[in-house]
Amino acid sequence: MKADQRDVLTGVYYIDGDVASGYGALAAGCKFIAGYPITPSTEAAEAFARIAPKGGAMFIQMEDELASISAIVGAAWAGAKTMTITSGPGYSLMMETIGYGAMLETPFVLLNIQRGGPSTGVPTKTGQADMMQARWGSHGDYELIAIAPDSPQELFDHTIKAFNLAEKYRCPVMIMADECVGHMTEKVVIPRAEEIELEPRRWYTGPPDEYIPFKPDEDLVPKMVKAGSGHKLFISGRLHDERGYPVDNEHFELKYVRRLIDKIMCNKDKIIELKEEQLDDADVVVVSYGISSRVAVRGIEMAREKGIKVGNLRLITVWPFPDERITELAKKVKAFVVPEINYGQVVFDVARCCHGNANVVLVPHGGAGVHMPDDICDAILLGAKEERKIEKVIEFKTQLEKLVFKGGSKLKE
Amino acid sequence: MAEVRFAGYGGQGIIRSGIIAGKAAAIYDNKYATMSQSFGPEARGGACSSQLVVSESKVLYPYVTDVDVLFAMSQEGYDKFEPGLSENGILLVDEDMVKHKSPRGNIKVYSIPATRFAEELGRKIVANVIMLGFFTAITEIVTYEGMKKALPGSVPEKALELNMTAFDRGFEYGKELLKKKNG
Amino acid sequence: MITTFAKGLEKAGVKPNQVCVPSDILFEPAIVKHFGFDYFHTTRGRAIAFGTGLKLANPALKVVPFTGDLMTVGGNHFVHGSRRNMELTVICINNFVYRKIAGKAVSIETPKFSPYSTFEEPFNIPHLGNSCGAIYTARWTALHTEELADSIAEALNKKGLSIIEILAPGPDYYTSISNVNADLVRFYYDNSEIRNDEDPRNVGITPENKIIVGKFTSKERSTFIDSYNAQLGNVLGEKFTPYGIESGKKGAGGKNG
Numbered sequence: 141m142k143a144d145q146r147d148v149l150t151g152v153y154y155i156d157g158d159v160a161s162g163y164g165a166l167a168a169g170c171k172f173i174a175g176y177p178i179t180p181s182t183e184a185a186e187a188f189a190r191i192a193p194k195g196g197a198m199f200i201q202m203e204d205e206l207a208s209i210s211a212i213v214g215a216a217w218a219g220a221k222t223m224t225i226t227s228g229p230g231y232s233l234m235m236e237t238i239g240y241g242a243m244l245e246t247p248f249v250l251l252n253i254q255r256g257g258p259s260t261g262v263p264t265k266t267g268q269a270d271m272m273q274a275r276w277g278s279h280g281d282y283e284l285i286a287i288a289p290d291s292p293q294e295l296f297d298h299t300i301k302a303f304n305l306a307e308k309y310r311c312p313v314m315i316m317a318d319e320c321v322g323h324m325t326e327k328v329v330i331p332r333a334e335e336i337e338l339e340p341r342r343w344y345t346g347p348p349d350e351y352i353p354f355k356p357d358e359d360l361v362p363k364m365v366k367a368g369s370g371h372k373l374f375i376s377g378r379l380h381d382e383r384g385y386p387v388d389n390e391h392f393e394l395k396y397v398r399r400l401i402d403k404i405m406c407n408k409d410k411i412i413e414l415k416e417e418q419l420d421d422a423d424v425v426v427v428s429y430g431i432s433s434r435v436a437v438r439g440i441e442m443a444r445e446k447g448i449k450v451g452n453l454r455l456i457t458v459w460p461f462p463d464e465r466i467t468e469l470a471k472k473v474k475a476f477v478v479p480e481i482n483y484g485q486v487v488f489d490v491a492r493c494c495h496g497n498a499n500v501v502l503v504p505h506g507g508a509g510v511h512m513p514d515d516i517c518d519a520i521l522l523g524a525k526e527e528r529k530i531e532k533v534i535e536f537k538t539q540l541e542k543l544v545f546k547g548g549s550k551l552k553e
Numbered sequence: 554m555a556e557v558r559f560a561g562y563g564g565q566g567i568i569r570s571g572i573i574a575g576k577a578a579a580i581y582d583n584k585y586a587t588m589s590q591s592f593g594p595e596a597r598g599g600a601c602s603s604q605l606v607v608s609e610s611k612v613l614y615p616y617v618t619d620v621d622v623l624f625a626m627s628q629e630g631y632d633k634f635e636p637g638l639s640e641n642g643i644l645l646v647d648e649d650m651v652k653h654k655s656p657r658g659n660i661k662v663y664s665i666p667a668t669r670f671a672e673e674l675g676r677k678i679v680a681n682v683i684m685l686g687f688f689t690a691i692t693e694i695v696t697y698e699g700m701k702k703a704l705p706g707s708v709p710e711k712a713l714e715l716n717m718t719a720f721d722r723g724f725e726y727g728k729e730l731l732k733k734k735n736g
Numbered sequence: 737m738i739t740t741f742a743k744g745l746e747k748a749g750v751k752p753n754q755v756c757v758p759s760d761i762l763f764e765p766a767i768v769k770h771f772g773f774d775y776f777h778t779t780r781g782r783a784i785a786f787g788t789g790l791k792l793a794n795p796a797l798k799v800v801p802f803t804g805d806l807m808t809v810g811g812n813h814f815v816h817g818s819r820r821n822m823e824l825t826v827i828c829i830n831n832f833v834y835r836k837i838a839g840k841a842v843s844i845e846t847p848k849f850s851p852y853s854t855f856e857e858p859f860n861i862p863h864l865g866n867s868c869g870a871i872y873t874a875r876w877t878a879l880h881t882e883e884l885a886d887s888i889a890e891a892l893n894k895k896g897l898s899i900i901e902i903l904a905p906g907p908d909y910y911t912s913i914s915n916v917n918a919d920l921v922r923f924y925y926d927n928s929e930i931r932n933d934e935d936p937r938n939v940g941i942t943p944e945n946k947i948i949v950g951k952f953t954s955k956e957r958s959t960f961i962d963s964y965n966a967q968l969g970n971v972l973g974e975k976f977t978p979y980g981i982e983s984g985k986k987g988a989g990g991k992n993g
Contacts (some may be wrong), residue, residue: 171793171987171988171989172789172792172793172988172989174788174789193968193972193976193977193979194972194975194976194977195977196977196979196988197988198792198964198979198988200788200792202785202788202816203812203813203815203816204812206782206785207782207785207788207812207813207816208785210778210779210782210785210786210788210789210813211785211786211788211789211792212789213786213789214758214776214785214786214787214788214789214790214793215789215790215792215793215988215989216789216793217776217789217790218756218789218790218791218792218793218794218797218987218988218989219793219794219988219989220793220794220987220988220989221988222789222793222988236779237779237782240778240779366794366989367756367774367776367790367794367797368753368754368755368756368774368790368794368796368797369753370753370772371774372753372768372769372772372773372774373774373775373776374763374765374768374769374775374777375774375775375776375777376762376776376777377777377778377779378762378777383765384765385765386762386765
């Protein structure tokens with residue numbers, strides 16, 4: 141299915157990432173966004189709100205984030221492509237309903253422009269410390285998809301990608317951008333509508349009386365209908381059988397919740413997008429995502445100038461995690477270097493997948509800023525130099541840390 | 554690669570200046586240009602700034618580290634960001650707004666009475682565009698043609714002609730100044 | 737109570753398949769199948785927020801949030817839904833005691849009906865709704881079946897947010913009527929007094945006085961979608977596509993079915 145040309149603002153723009161994401165949502169056919177303003181994601185909602193009414197779409201400012209995400213789950217069931225936009229504390233408030241959306245197999249997109257945390261933190265500066273919250277934030281077992289753009293152009297492209305994934309796998313999709321990318325202004329090319337491929341909703345078209353809401357297709361994803369079209373829907377966040385009726389025994393728990401996980405995990409190969417560069421002869425591999433992956437490329441260039449064989453593995457999709465690829469690489473390389481704007485989140489998944497076959501170096505960075513490429517370069521040198529197998533994640537000390545702690549945090553010594 | 558810091562106070566169009574220069578570089582000069590602005594407490598009231606990195610290849614590190622050009626339209630902006638200017642950098646000041654110290658290292662200083670020129674044109678608000686013309690002439694980070702194409706759509710349509718005139722005023726003043734310095 | 741609801745739909749001339757019921761109360765599947773509306777068991781207290789999404793994505797739907805946690809978890813959604821005049825027929829089951837966690841106080845509980853008594857003042861729901869902008873307010877006990885069905889029918893045909901408070905003992909009343917429940921609902925009924933058109937300020941529930949029931953207010957006010965279309969039409973003129981016109985064919989969810 142191609143995008144509707146009325147929704148696509150074809151042209152070349154010089155805009156920030158937030159605005160690009162708003163335009164991306166429109167191009168993806170999103171007709172309903174409910175949100176509550178919060179820095180640094182507000183501009184995305186503003187961009188959508190400005191343009192949406194001209195194309196029959198709506199933005200509504202709800203009373204809070206709980207209402208916003210509840211409204212988009214409702215709107216999705218009424219047939220709309222929907223998104224909500226938030227940051228920091230707003231993201232925390234949405235957690236319960238993310239799990240609800242996953243349980244109901246509702247397609248929707250959540251744009252999180254990450255800011256420095258915890259709590260109110262640093263609203264106007266960047267962070268990547270919500271990555272594990274994206275993965276585990278709501279209670280119970282479920283799987284979802286999270287992607288991490290590194291430029292305004294990608295915020296446009298990946299917003300469309302997120303909608304496509306949400307429709308295909310009927311699950312919440314998180315766009316885990318960050319303030320740096322969201323507030324960065326760059327050239328963004330919006331192609332013509334016929335160049336934008338959209339995933340249609342998996343509509344059920346059979347007789348209404350025979351519709352079974354949670355009966356999966358072969359790829360484990362069930363079909364959907366619109367509310368109010370005579371299907372006598374019984375849709376509940378309670379554990380349910382294929383009809384949607386409440387059940388509470390362990391067989392159903394196994395069958396249903398297991399499928400929520402499997403429909404993502406068994407389709408991992410189709411979902412995961414990685415960008416790999418110079419991995420063939422690499423001794424060290426930098427694993428990164430979002431703005432960190434962009435800064436990392438500079439660090440990699442610097443290390444290569446020093447003769448280090450270093451490759452680049454960029455996680456465009458962070459969740460589900462590319463376990464197999466990391467495990468495979470771990471057998472061949474000496475070390476992974478993982479820069480992230482937090483004190484260690486995704487790095488532990490890299491370590492988990494290494495099975496002790498390679499060293500793992502974390503390059504931490506507190507919120508409010510991005511890594512200096514020199515630090516990433518030095519961490520790569522450290523990874524290349526270390527011949528022993530170190531059992532735990534090695535924490536690289538950045539120049540900033542040395543400056544602030546005069547040689548390292550006391551806790552860590 | 555060139556790193557530019559635009560500094561002034563809220564209402565002078567400092568962020569807008571960064572966007573116009575970035576747009577000229579990225580869209581009309583076919584370079585890569587990444588613009589970031591300061592938000593939050595530091596952006597309120599006094600100092601307001603934006604930063605622009607222009608490069609022949611993709612900008613990897615999005616912020617300025619060793620500023621090549623400081624575009625200063627307020628005393629506070631100058632005071633705050635002067636220390637970040639490279640020893641070989643260029644300092645552009647609106648001489649009606651900024652009293653600068655004698656420059657460090659090899660820093661070259663170029664002054665323009667931008668606010669006075671803007672008042673002569675009848676609109677004080679275009680001082681930043683006069684500065685942009687001056688910036689274009691002196692630094693050549695963006696082209697004259699690129700900037701003239703970037704202005705439409707970036708300033709209110711009704712005021713486009715005025716802005717074009719303002720830009721030229723700054724540009725010509727810059728060219729004259731260079732001639733004088735070099736000749 | 738669901739039977740009364742079905743009767744209300746019939747009186748209003750609304751087909752069950754146009755009706756969506758977002759609810760934080762778990763219904764019996766058999767009941768939903770029998771009456772034929774679409775039911776969404778939401779997260780606690782979010783029935784109005786969820787219903788707002790349903791309504792805005794397809795304005796042709798009749799959305800009837802059935803809520804138990806209306807004034808506690810969902811209090812803010814009720815206040816803002818009323819203010820916006822979102823087209824929702826809100827049915828609040830005021831059970832006084834949340835039976836599944838016996839004795840736990842919820843904010844609409846009144847002292848007399850709590851096993852250990854509580855000292856907190858309850859909300860006067862019709863008054864709150866009315867002051868926030870709801871266009872229709874009524875209260876009945878579950879045994880006022882005729883009056884309740886009439887109110888539901890009337891509310892369904894009103895344009896805006898209606899609030900109907902139903903005094904009923906416990907969310908599972910309609911599935912398993914125990915003697916206690918039957919006694920309690922009879923108690924509510926016997927202690928009620930019908931005062932239609934009473935000023936909602938005077939209908940707070942207190943242990944000392946009779947429970948005032950009735951249809952209290954009914955007024956007209958521009959709905960959220962009407963106001964939205966008027967305002968954006970004014971500002972954007974020709975560029976604006978009115979939202980949800982022609983039986984909702986232009987809602988975000990696209991055409992029905």
